[in-house]
Amino acid sequence: MKLFKCQACQQSVYFENRVCTACGHTLGYLPLPGEMMALQPRDGHFTAITPKKTAYRFCENITPDACNWLIPLESQEKFCLACRHNRTIPDLAMGENLERWRKMEVAKHRLFYTLIALRLPLPNLADDSEHGLAFDFLADNPSGGPKILTGHDDGLITINLIEADDAEREKLRTAMGEPYRTLLGHFRHEVGHFFWDVLVRDAGKLEACREVFGDDRADYGEALKQHYANGAPADWQKSFISAYATAHPWEDFAETFAHYLHIIDTLETASTFGLRIHPATKNRALHADIDFDPHNATSANVLLDSWLPLTFAVNSLNRSMGLGDLYPFIVSPPVVQKLEFIHGIIHAGSVKKPKSKKPGLFGRIMKAAPEQPPAPPPSQPVPVPPPQTPPEDPVPVELPPDHPGEFPPPPPNQPPEPLRV
Numbered sequence: 001m002k003l004f005k006c007q008a009c010q011q012s013v014y015f016e017n018r019v020c021t022a023c024g025h026t027l028g029y030l031p032l033p034g035e036m037m038a039l040q041p042r043d044g045h046f047t048a049i050t051p052k053k054t055a056y057r058f059c060e061n062i063t064p065d066a067c068n069w070l071i072p073l074e075s076q077e078k079f080c081l082a083c084r085h086n087r088t089i090p091d092l093a094m095g096e097n098l099e100r101w102r103k104m105e106v107a108k109h110r111l112f113y114t115l116i117a118l119r120l121p122l123p124n125l126a127d128d129s130e131h132g133l134a135f136d137f138l139a140d141n142p143s144g145g146p147k148i149l150t151g152h153d154d155g156l157i158t159i160n161l162i163e164a165d166d167a168e169r170e171k172l173r174t175a176m177g178e179p180y181r182t183l184l185g186h187f188r189h190e191v192g193h194f195f196w197d198v199l200v201r202d203a204g205k206l207e208a209c210r211e212v213f214g215d216d217r218a219d220y221g222e223a224l225k226q227h228y229a230n231g232a233p234a235d236w237q238k239s240f241i242s243a244y245a246t247a248h249p250w251e252d253f254a255e256t257f258a259h260y261l262h263i264i265d266t267l268e269t270a271s272t273f274g275l276r277i278h279p280a281t282k283n284r285a286l287h288a289d290i291d292f293d294p295h296n297a298t299s300a301n302v303l304l305d306s307w308l309p310l311t312f313a314v315n316s317l318n319r320s321m322g323l324g325d326l327y328p329f330i331v332s333p334p335v336v337q338k339l340e341f342i343h344g345i346i347h348a349g350s351v352k353k354p355k356s357k358k359p360g361l362f363g364r365i366m367k368a369a370p371e372q373p374p375a376p377p378p379s380q381p382v383p384v385p386p387p388q389t390p391p392e393d394p395v396p397v398e399l400p401p402d403h404p405g406e407f408p409p410p411p412p413n414q415p416p417e418p419l420r421v
């Protein structure tokens with residue numbers, strides 16, 4: 001992510017800032033073209049410091065302090081480019097739901113930052129009511145009943161709110177034997193399934209994808225059953241980015257897609273801080289000048305030329321602080337090939353920059369997610385009624401659990417959870 005600054009006083013600010021702590025200006029993020037705007041209140045809305053006279057209002061999710069993104073004043077939309085994908089949010093009056101949902105939104109907005117910068121198509125349910133990208137943020141029923149399973153089903157990403165509880169998530173990470181488990185990682189993984197639909201299946205790339213990731217026609221339910229019963233093969237690190245990626249080609253794709261986004265975003269952050277890695281070694285593979293925009297890299301290999309020195313350096317820094325590695329993964333040659341495939345389909349599937357300046361840099365993304373849809377958008381967040389009367393089946397029913405986070409591994413010698421849950 002790039003380093004933002006307050007337009008009024010040039011103070012560096014974080015992506016999540018609502019106010020400049022140096023000069024006091026209200027701040028809002030304008031996703032297209034990706035700028036933090038310093039604002040002044042005026043007649044119930046806000047105008048920018050620069051360019052002058054441009055008028056905005058905040059996404060309605062500013063009220064629960066869950067969003068700082070802006071919408072052009074003239075837009076009919078209530079929610080920003082990220083929040084209009086929310087189909088269901090939890091009952092914010094209940095327990096810790098509000099605090100947990102805010103953490104989810106921080107991660108989700110960072111996900112959208114990268115997806116927008118990569119110019120990926122982002123239809124919401126108003127654009128495509130059957131396959132649009134949508135989110136259900138759901139909490140387990142405290143009175144019991146089936147657990148909410150984090151997963152993806154035909155554009156709909158369901159996230160169990162409990163993942164936003166650091167202690168619970170760490171408990172799950174330990175139980176699953178994972179080296180890394182974050183909210184942002186969940187979002188990047190699940191959206192990988194959505195982009196498999198869009199950039200592979202619907203883009204005529206199935207055969208090419210199968211050559212790299214294996215045959216996705218392998219029985220998914222049976223594959224997960226085997227994975228949870230037997231674990232990953234002992235030598236999985238030779239060919240996979242994570243143990244879970246061995247479960248099925250779909251999971252391998254989603255895991256690798258998540259890593260592609262990890263790499264892009266972290267390299268951009270390194271670049272914006274002007275990081276140079278020049279250790280006292282003649283091994284040139286450990287040197288890097290990270291001074292480019294990774295969103296426009298020509299290949300995954302170009303990214304990895306900087307990524308490997310960077311991760312070696314930051315892992316070493318973390319160890320100096322007594323922390324675990326920032327990037328506890330090994331990128332083996334077969335994983336490089338998979339990242340290269342994902343790099344290729346992302347750039348083939350990205351919305352091209354228009355030649356004319358008129359439609360704007362992201363004109364076609366806007367078309368995919370129009371500011372003024374013809375019909376009232378069904379994607380507006382609505383509170384979930386109390387858990388005992390859920391509006392819909394809160395458990396994804398089409399696909400088996402989609403990520404190791406959904407449930408702990410089954411006890412030995414017992415079959416896993418029913419596959420079609």
Ligand SMILES: [Zn+2]
Nearest residue numbers: 006009020023
């Ligand atoms: Zn300022």
Ligand SMILES: [Zn+2]
Nearest residue numbers: 059067080083
């Ligand atoms: Zn928003």
Ligand SMILES: [Zn+2]
Nearest residue numbers: 251254402403
């Ligand atoms: Zn998955």
